[in-house]
Amino acid sequence: MITALANAIAEAAKTFAGRLLGPDDPDYEAMRRVHNGLIDKRPAVLARCRGVADVVAAVALARQLNLTVAVRGGGHNVAGRATVDDGLMIDLADMRGVYVDPKARSARVQGGATWGDFNRETQLHGLASTGGVVSTTGVGGLTLGGGLGYTMSKFGLALDNLLAVELVTADGKVLRAAHDEHTDLFWALRGGGGNFGVAVSFEFRLHPVGPMITGGVVAHPFGNARETLRFYRDLTQSLPDEMCVFGGFIHAPDGSGTKLVGMAVSHCGTLEAGAAATRILKDFGPPVVDQLGPMPYTAVNTMLDGAYPMGALNYWKSGFLTELSDAAIDAMVNAFAKCPAPMGQMLLEHFHGAATRVAPTATAFPHRTDGFNLLIASEWTDPTKNAACIAWARDTHALMAPFMAPGRYANYLADDDAGDPTGGAYGPNLQRLQAVKARYDPTNFFRINQNIKPLA
Numbered sequence: 070m071i072t073a074l075a076n077a078i079a080e081a082a083k084t085f086a087g088r089l090l091g092p093d094d095p096d097y098e099a100m101r102r103v104h105n106g107l108i109d110k111r112p113a114v115l116a117r118c119r120g121v122a123d124v125v126a127a128v129a130l131a132r133q134l135n136l137t138v139a140v141r142g143g144g145h146n147v148a149g150r151a152t153v154d155d156g157l158m159i160d161l162a163d164m165r166g167v168y169v170d171p172k173a174r175s176a177r178v179q180g181g182a183t184w185g186d187f188n189r190e191t192q193l194h195g196l197a198s199t200g201g202v203v204s205t206t207g208v209g210g211l212t213l214g215g216g217l218g219y220t221m222s223k224f225g226l227a228l229d230n231l232l233a234v235e236l237v238t239a240d241g242k243v244l245r246a247a248h249d250e251h252t253d254l255f256w257a258l259r260g261g262g263g264n265f266g267v268a269v270s271f272e273f274r275l276h277p278v279g280p281m282i283t284g285g286v287v288a289h290p291f292g293n294a295r296e297t298l299r300f301y302r303d304l305t306q307s308l309p310d311e312m313c314v315f316g317g318f319i320h321a322p323d324g325s326g327t328k329l330v331g332m333a334v335s336h337c338g339t340l341e342a343g344a345a346a347t348r349i350l351k352d353f354g355p356p357v358v359d360q361l362g363p364m365p366y367t368a369v370n371t372m373l374d375g376a377y378p379m380g381a382l383n384y385w386k387s388g389f390l391t392e393l394s395d396a397a398i399d400a401m402v403n404a405f406a407k408c409p410a411p412m413g414q415m416l417l418e419h420f421h422g423a424a425t426r427v428a429p430t431a432t433a434f435p436h437r438t439d440g441f442n443l444l445i446a447s448e449w450t451d452p453t454k455n456a457a458c459i460a461w462a463r464d465t466h467a468l469m470a471p472f473m474a475p476g477r478y479a480n481y482l483a484d485d486d487a488g489d490p491t492g493g494a495y496g497p498n499l500q501r502l503q504a505v506k507a508r509y510d511p512t513n514f515f516r517i518n519q520n521i522k523p524l525a
Contacts, residue, residue, distance in 0.1 A: 087123045112153055137153050150263075160181075164182075192280055198275050202370065204367075214480035228260055231273060237266050238266040294402045377448070389442050393441055397469070408461055445462050
């Protein structure tokens, strides 16, 4: 098998524009890594693609060698689904072009681009589309699974702004899915993840935003956590569409381990409207940290980058809350008091506005209700703390389970979630997704994802 593998790689490399790497390549160790340091998988082949033809060739090579395929865009998936042991990783990290048409207010983005790449180019024209809150996150993975971001209450999720997707399918075809082309596939790609092929490019609708908006972080002492989260709950009941506020528990960024309760804020309207809308946040408390004010839109989308460094060890649990009740707040406070690592977080991502004005079946992403997605993000750097940090996330998730709705955000699911979590991820859309899967990937060739089984 080793000889057959080496021969097949050598033959494919003759026309491959990018790089085909095996474990003996000096760059293999660095290139096989994904963002989450807890993931330590070793693909048999890394296909570092430079264009669509390389992706088609990589799919053909995987079929020839009967290798399981994983697809790496930004590599942020916390469960490690961007890589695979003993299989073939299709790596899009060198496909990061962003092409903006300011007149049409649209952008075409290659599948390996990050939101930092995207925002840098679109903000040259004072334009933006909903993207991730950490700039190193890949455009592709975030969008295909949903796409929460600071402007989702004004413009919808990232997937709500998709105009088209270029896809390489399991049989090596290159398709364009849009509102008027392969419409069933286009519906499925907006929330169905990487189940249907390799998304090699995306076209997005853009909106006038920035370059300066109102944003930043405010934080309060952990001793005031209950009052602060009740304030946050009341505040989020009447936010304008332009304003997004994510809340929850964090640790001070100085590494001291000091626990805080904070809010990350973005207001994409005028600076005058932003100042007026955020005044209540500056007056409450008052906060011990107040970094809220006018700032570049690109800076808003990088202000949490430092909390998620490459290589840190991550284990996450999540779920949508039915409501942020006093009992749920008490449970969160009690849980975070036991957080064992000075990078751990419990975050509340608030849904309102445009993201909730889409019917649950209009796209494959079904979670369109006003409320909160709770992310229990256990993060640490010392491998000797693995057991304690993983146990804290699991115990906290169990403690919060009575307050959670059935729905789950597919992008946050862990590999060890009990049973088959696809029902929670896709809800009423699961059977239709299975039918689309059967049409475009009947053998489940693309299965290293939050997998949708083809309808029999």
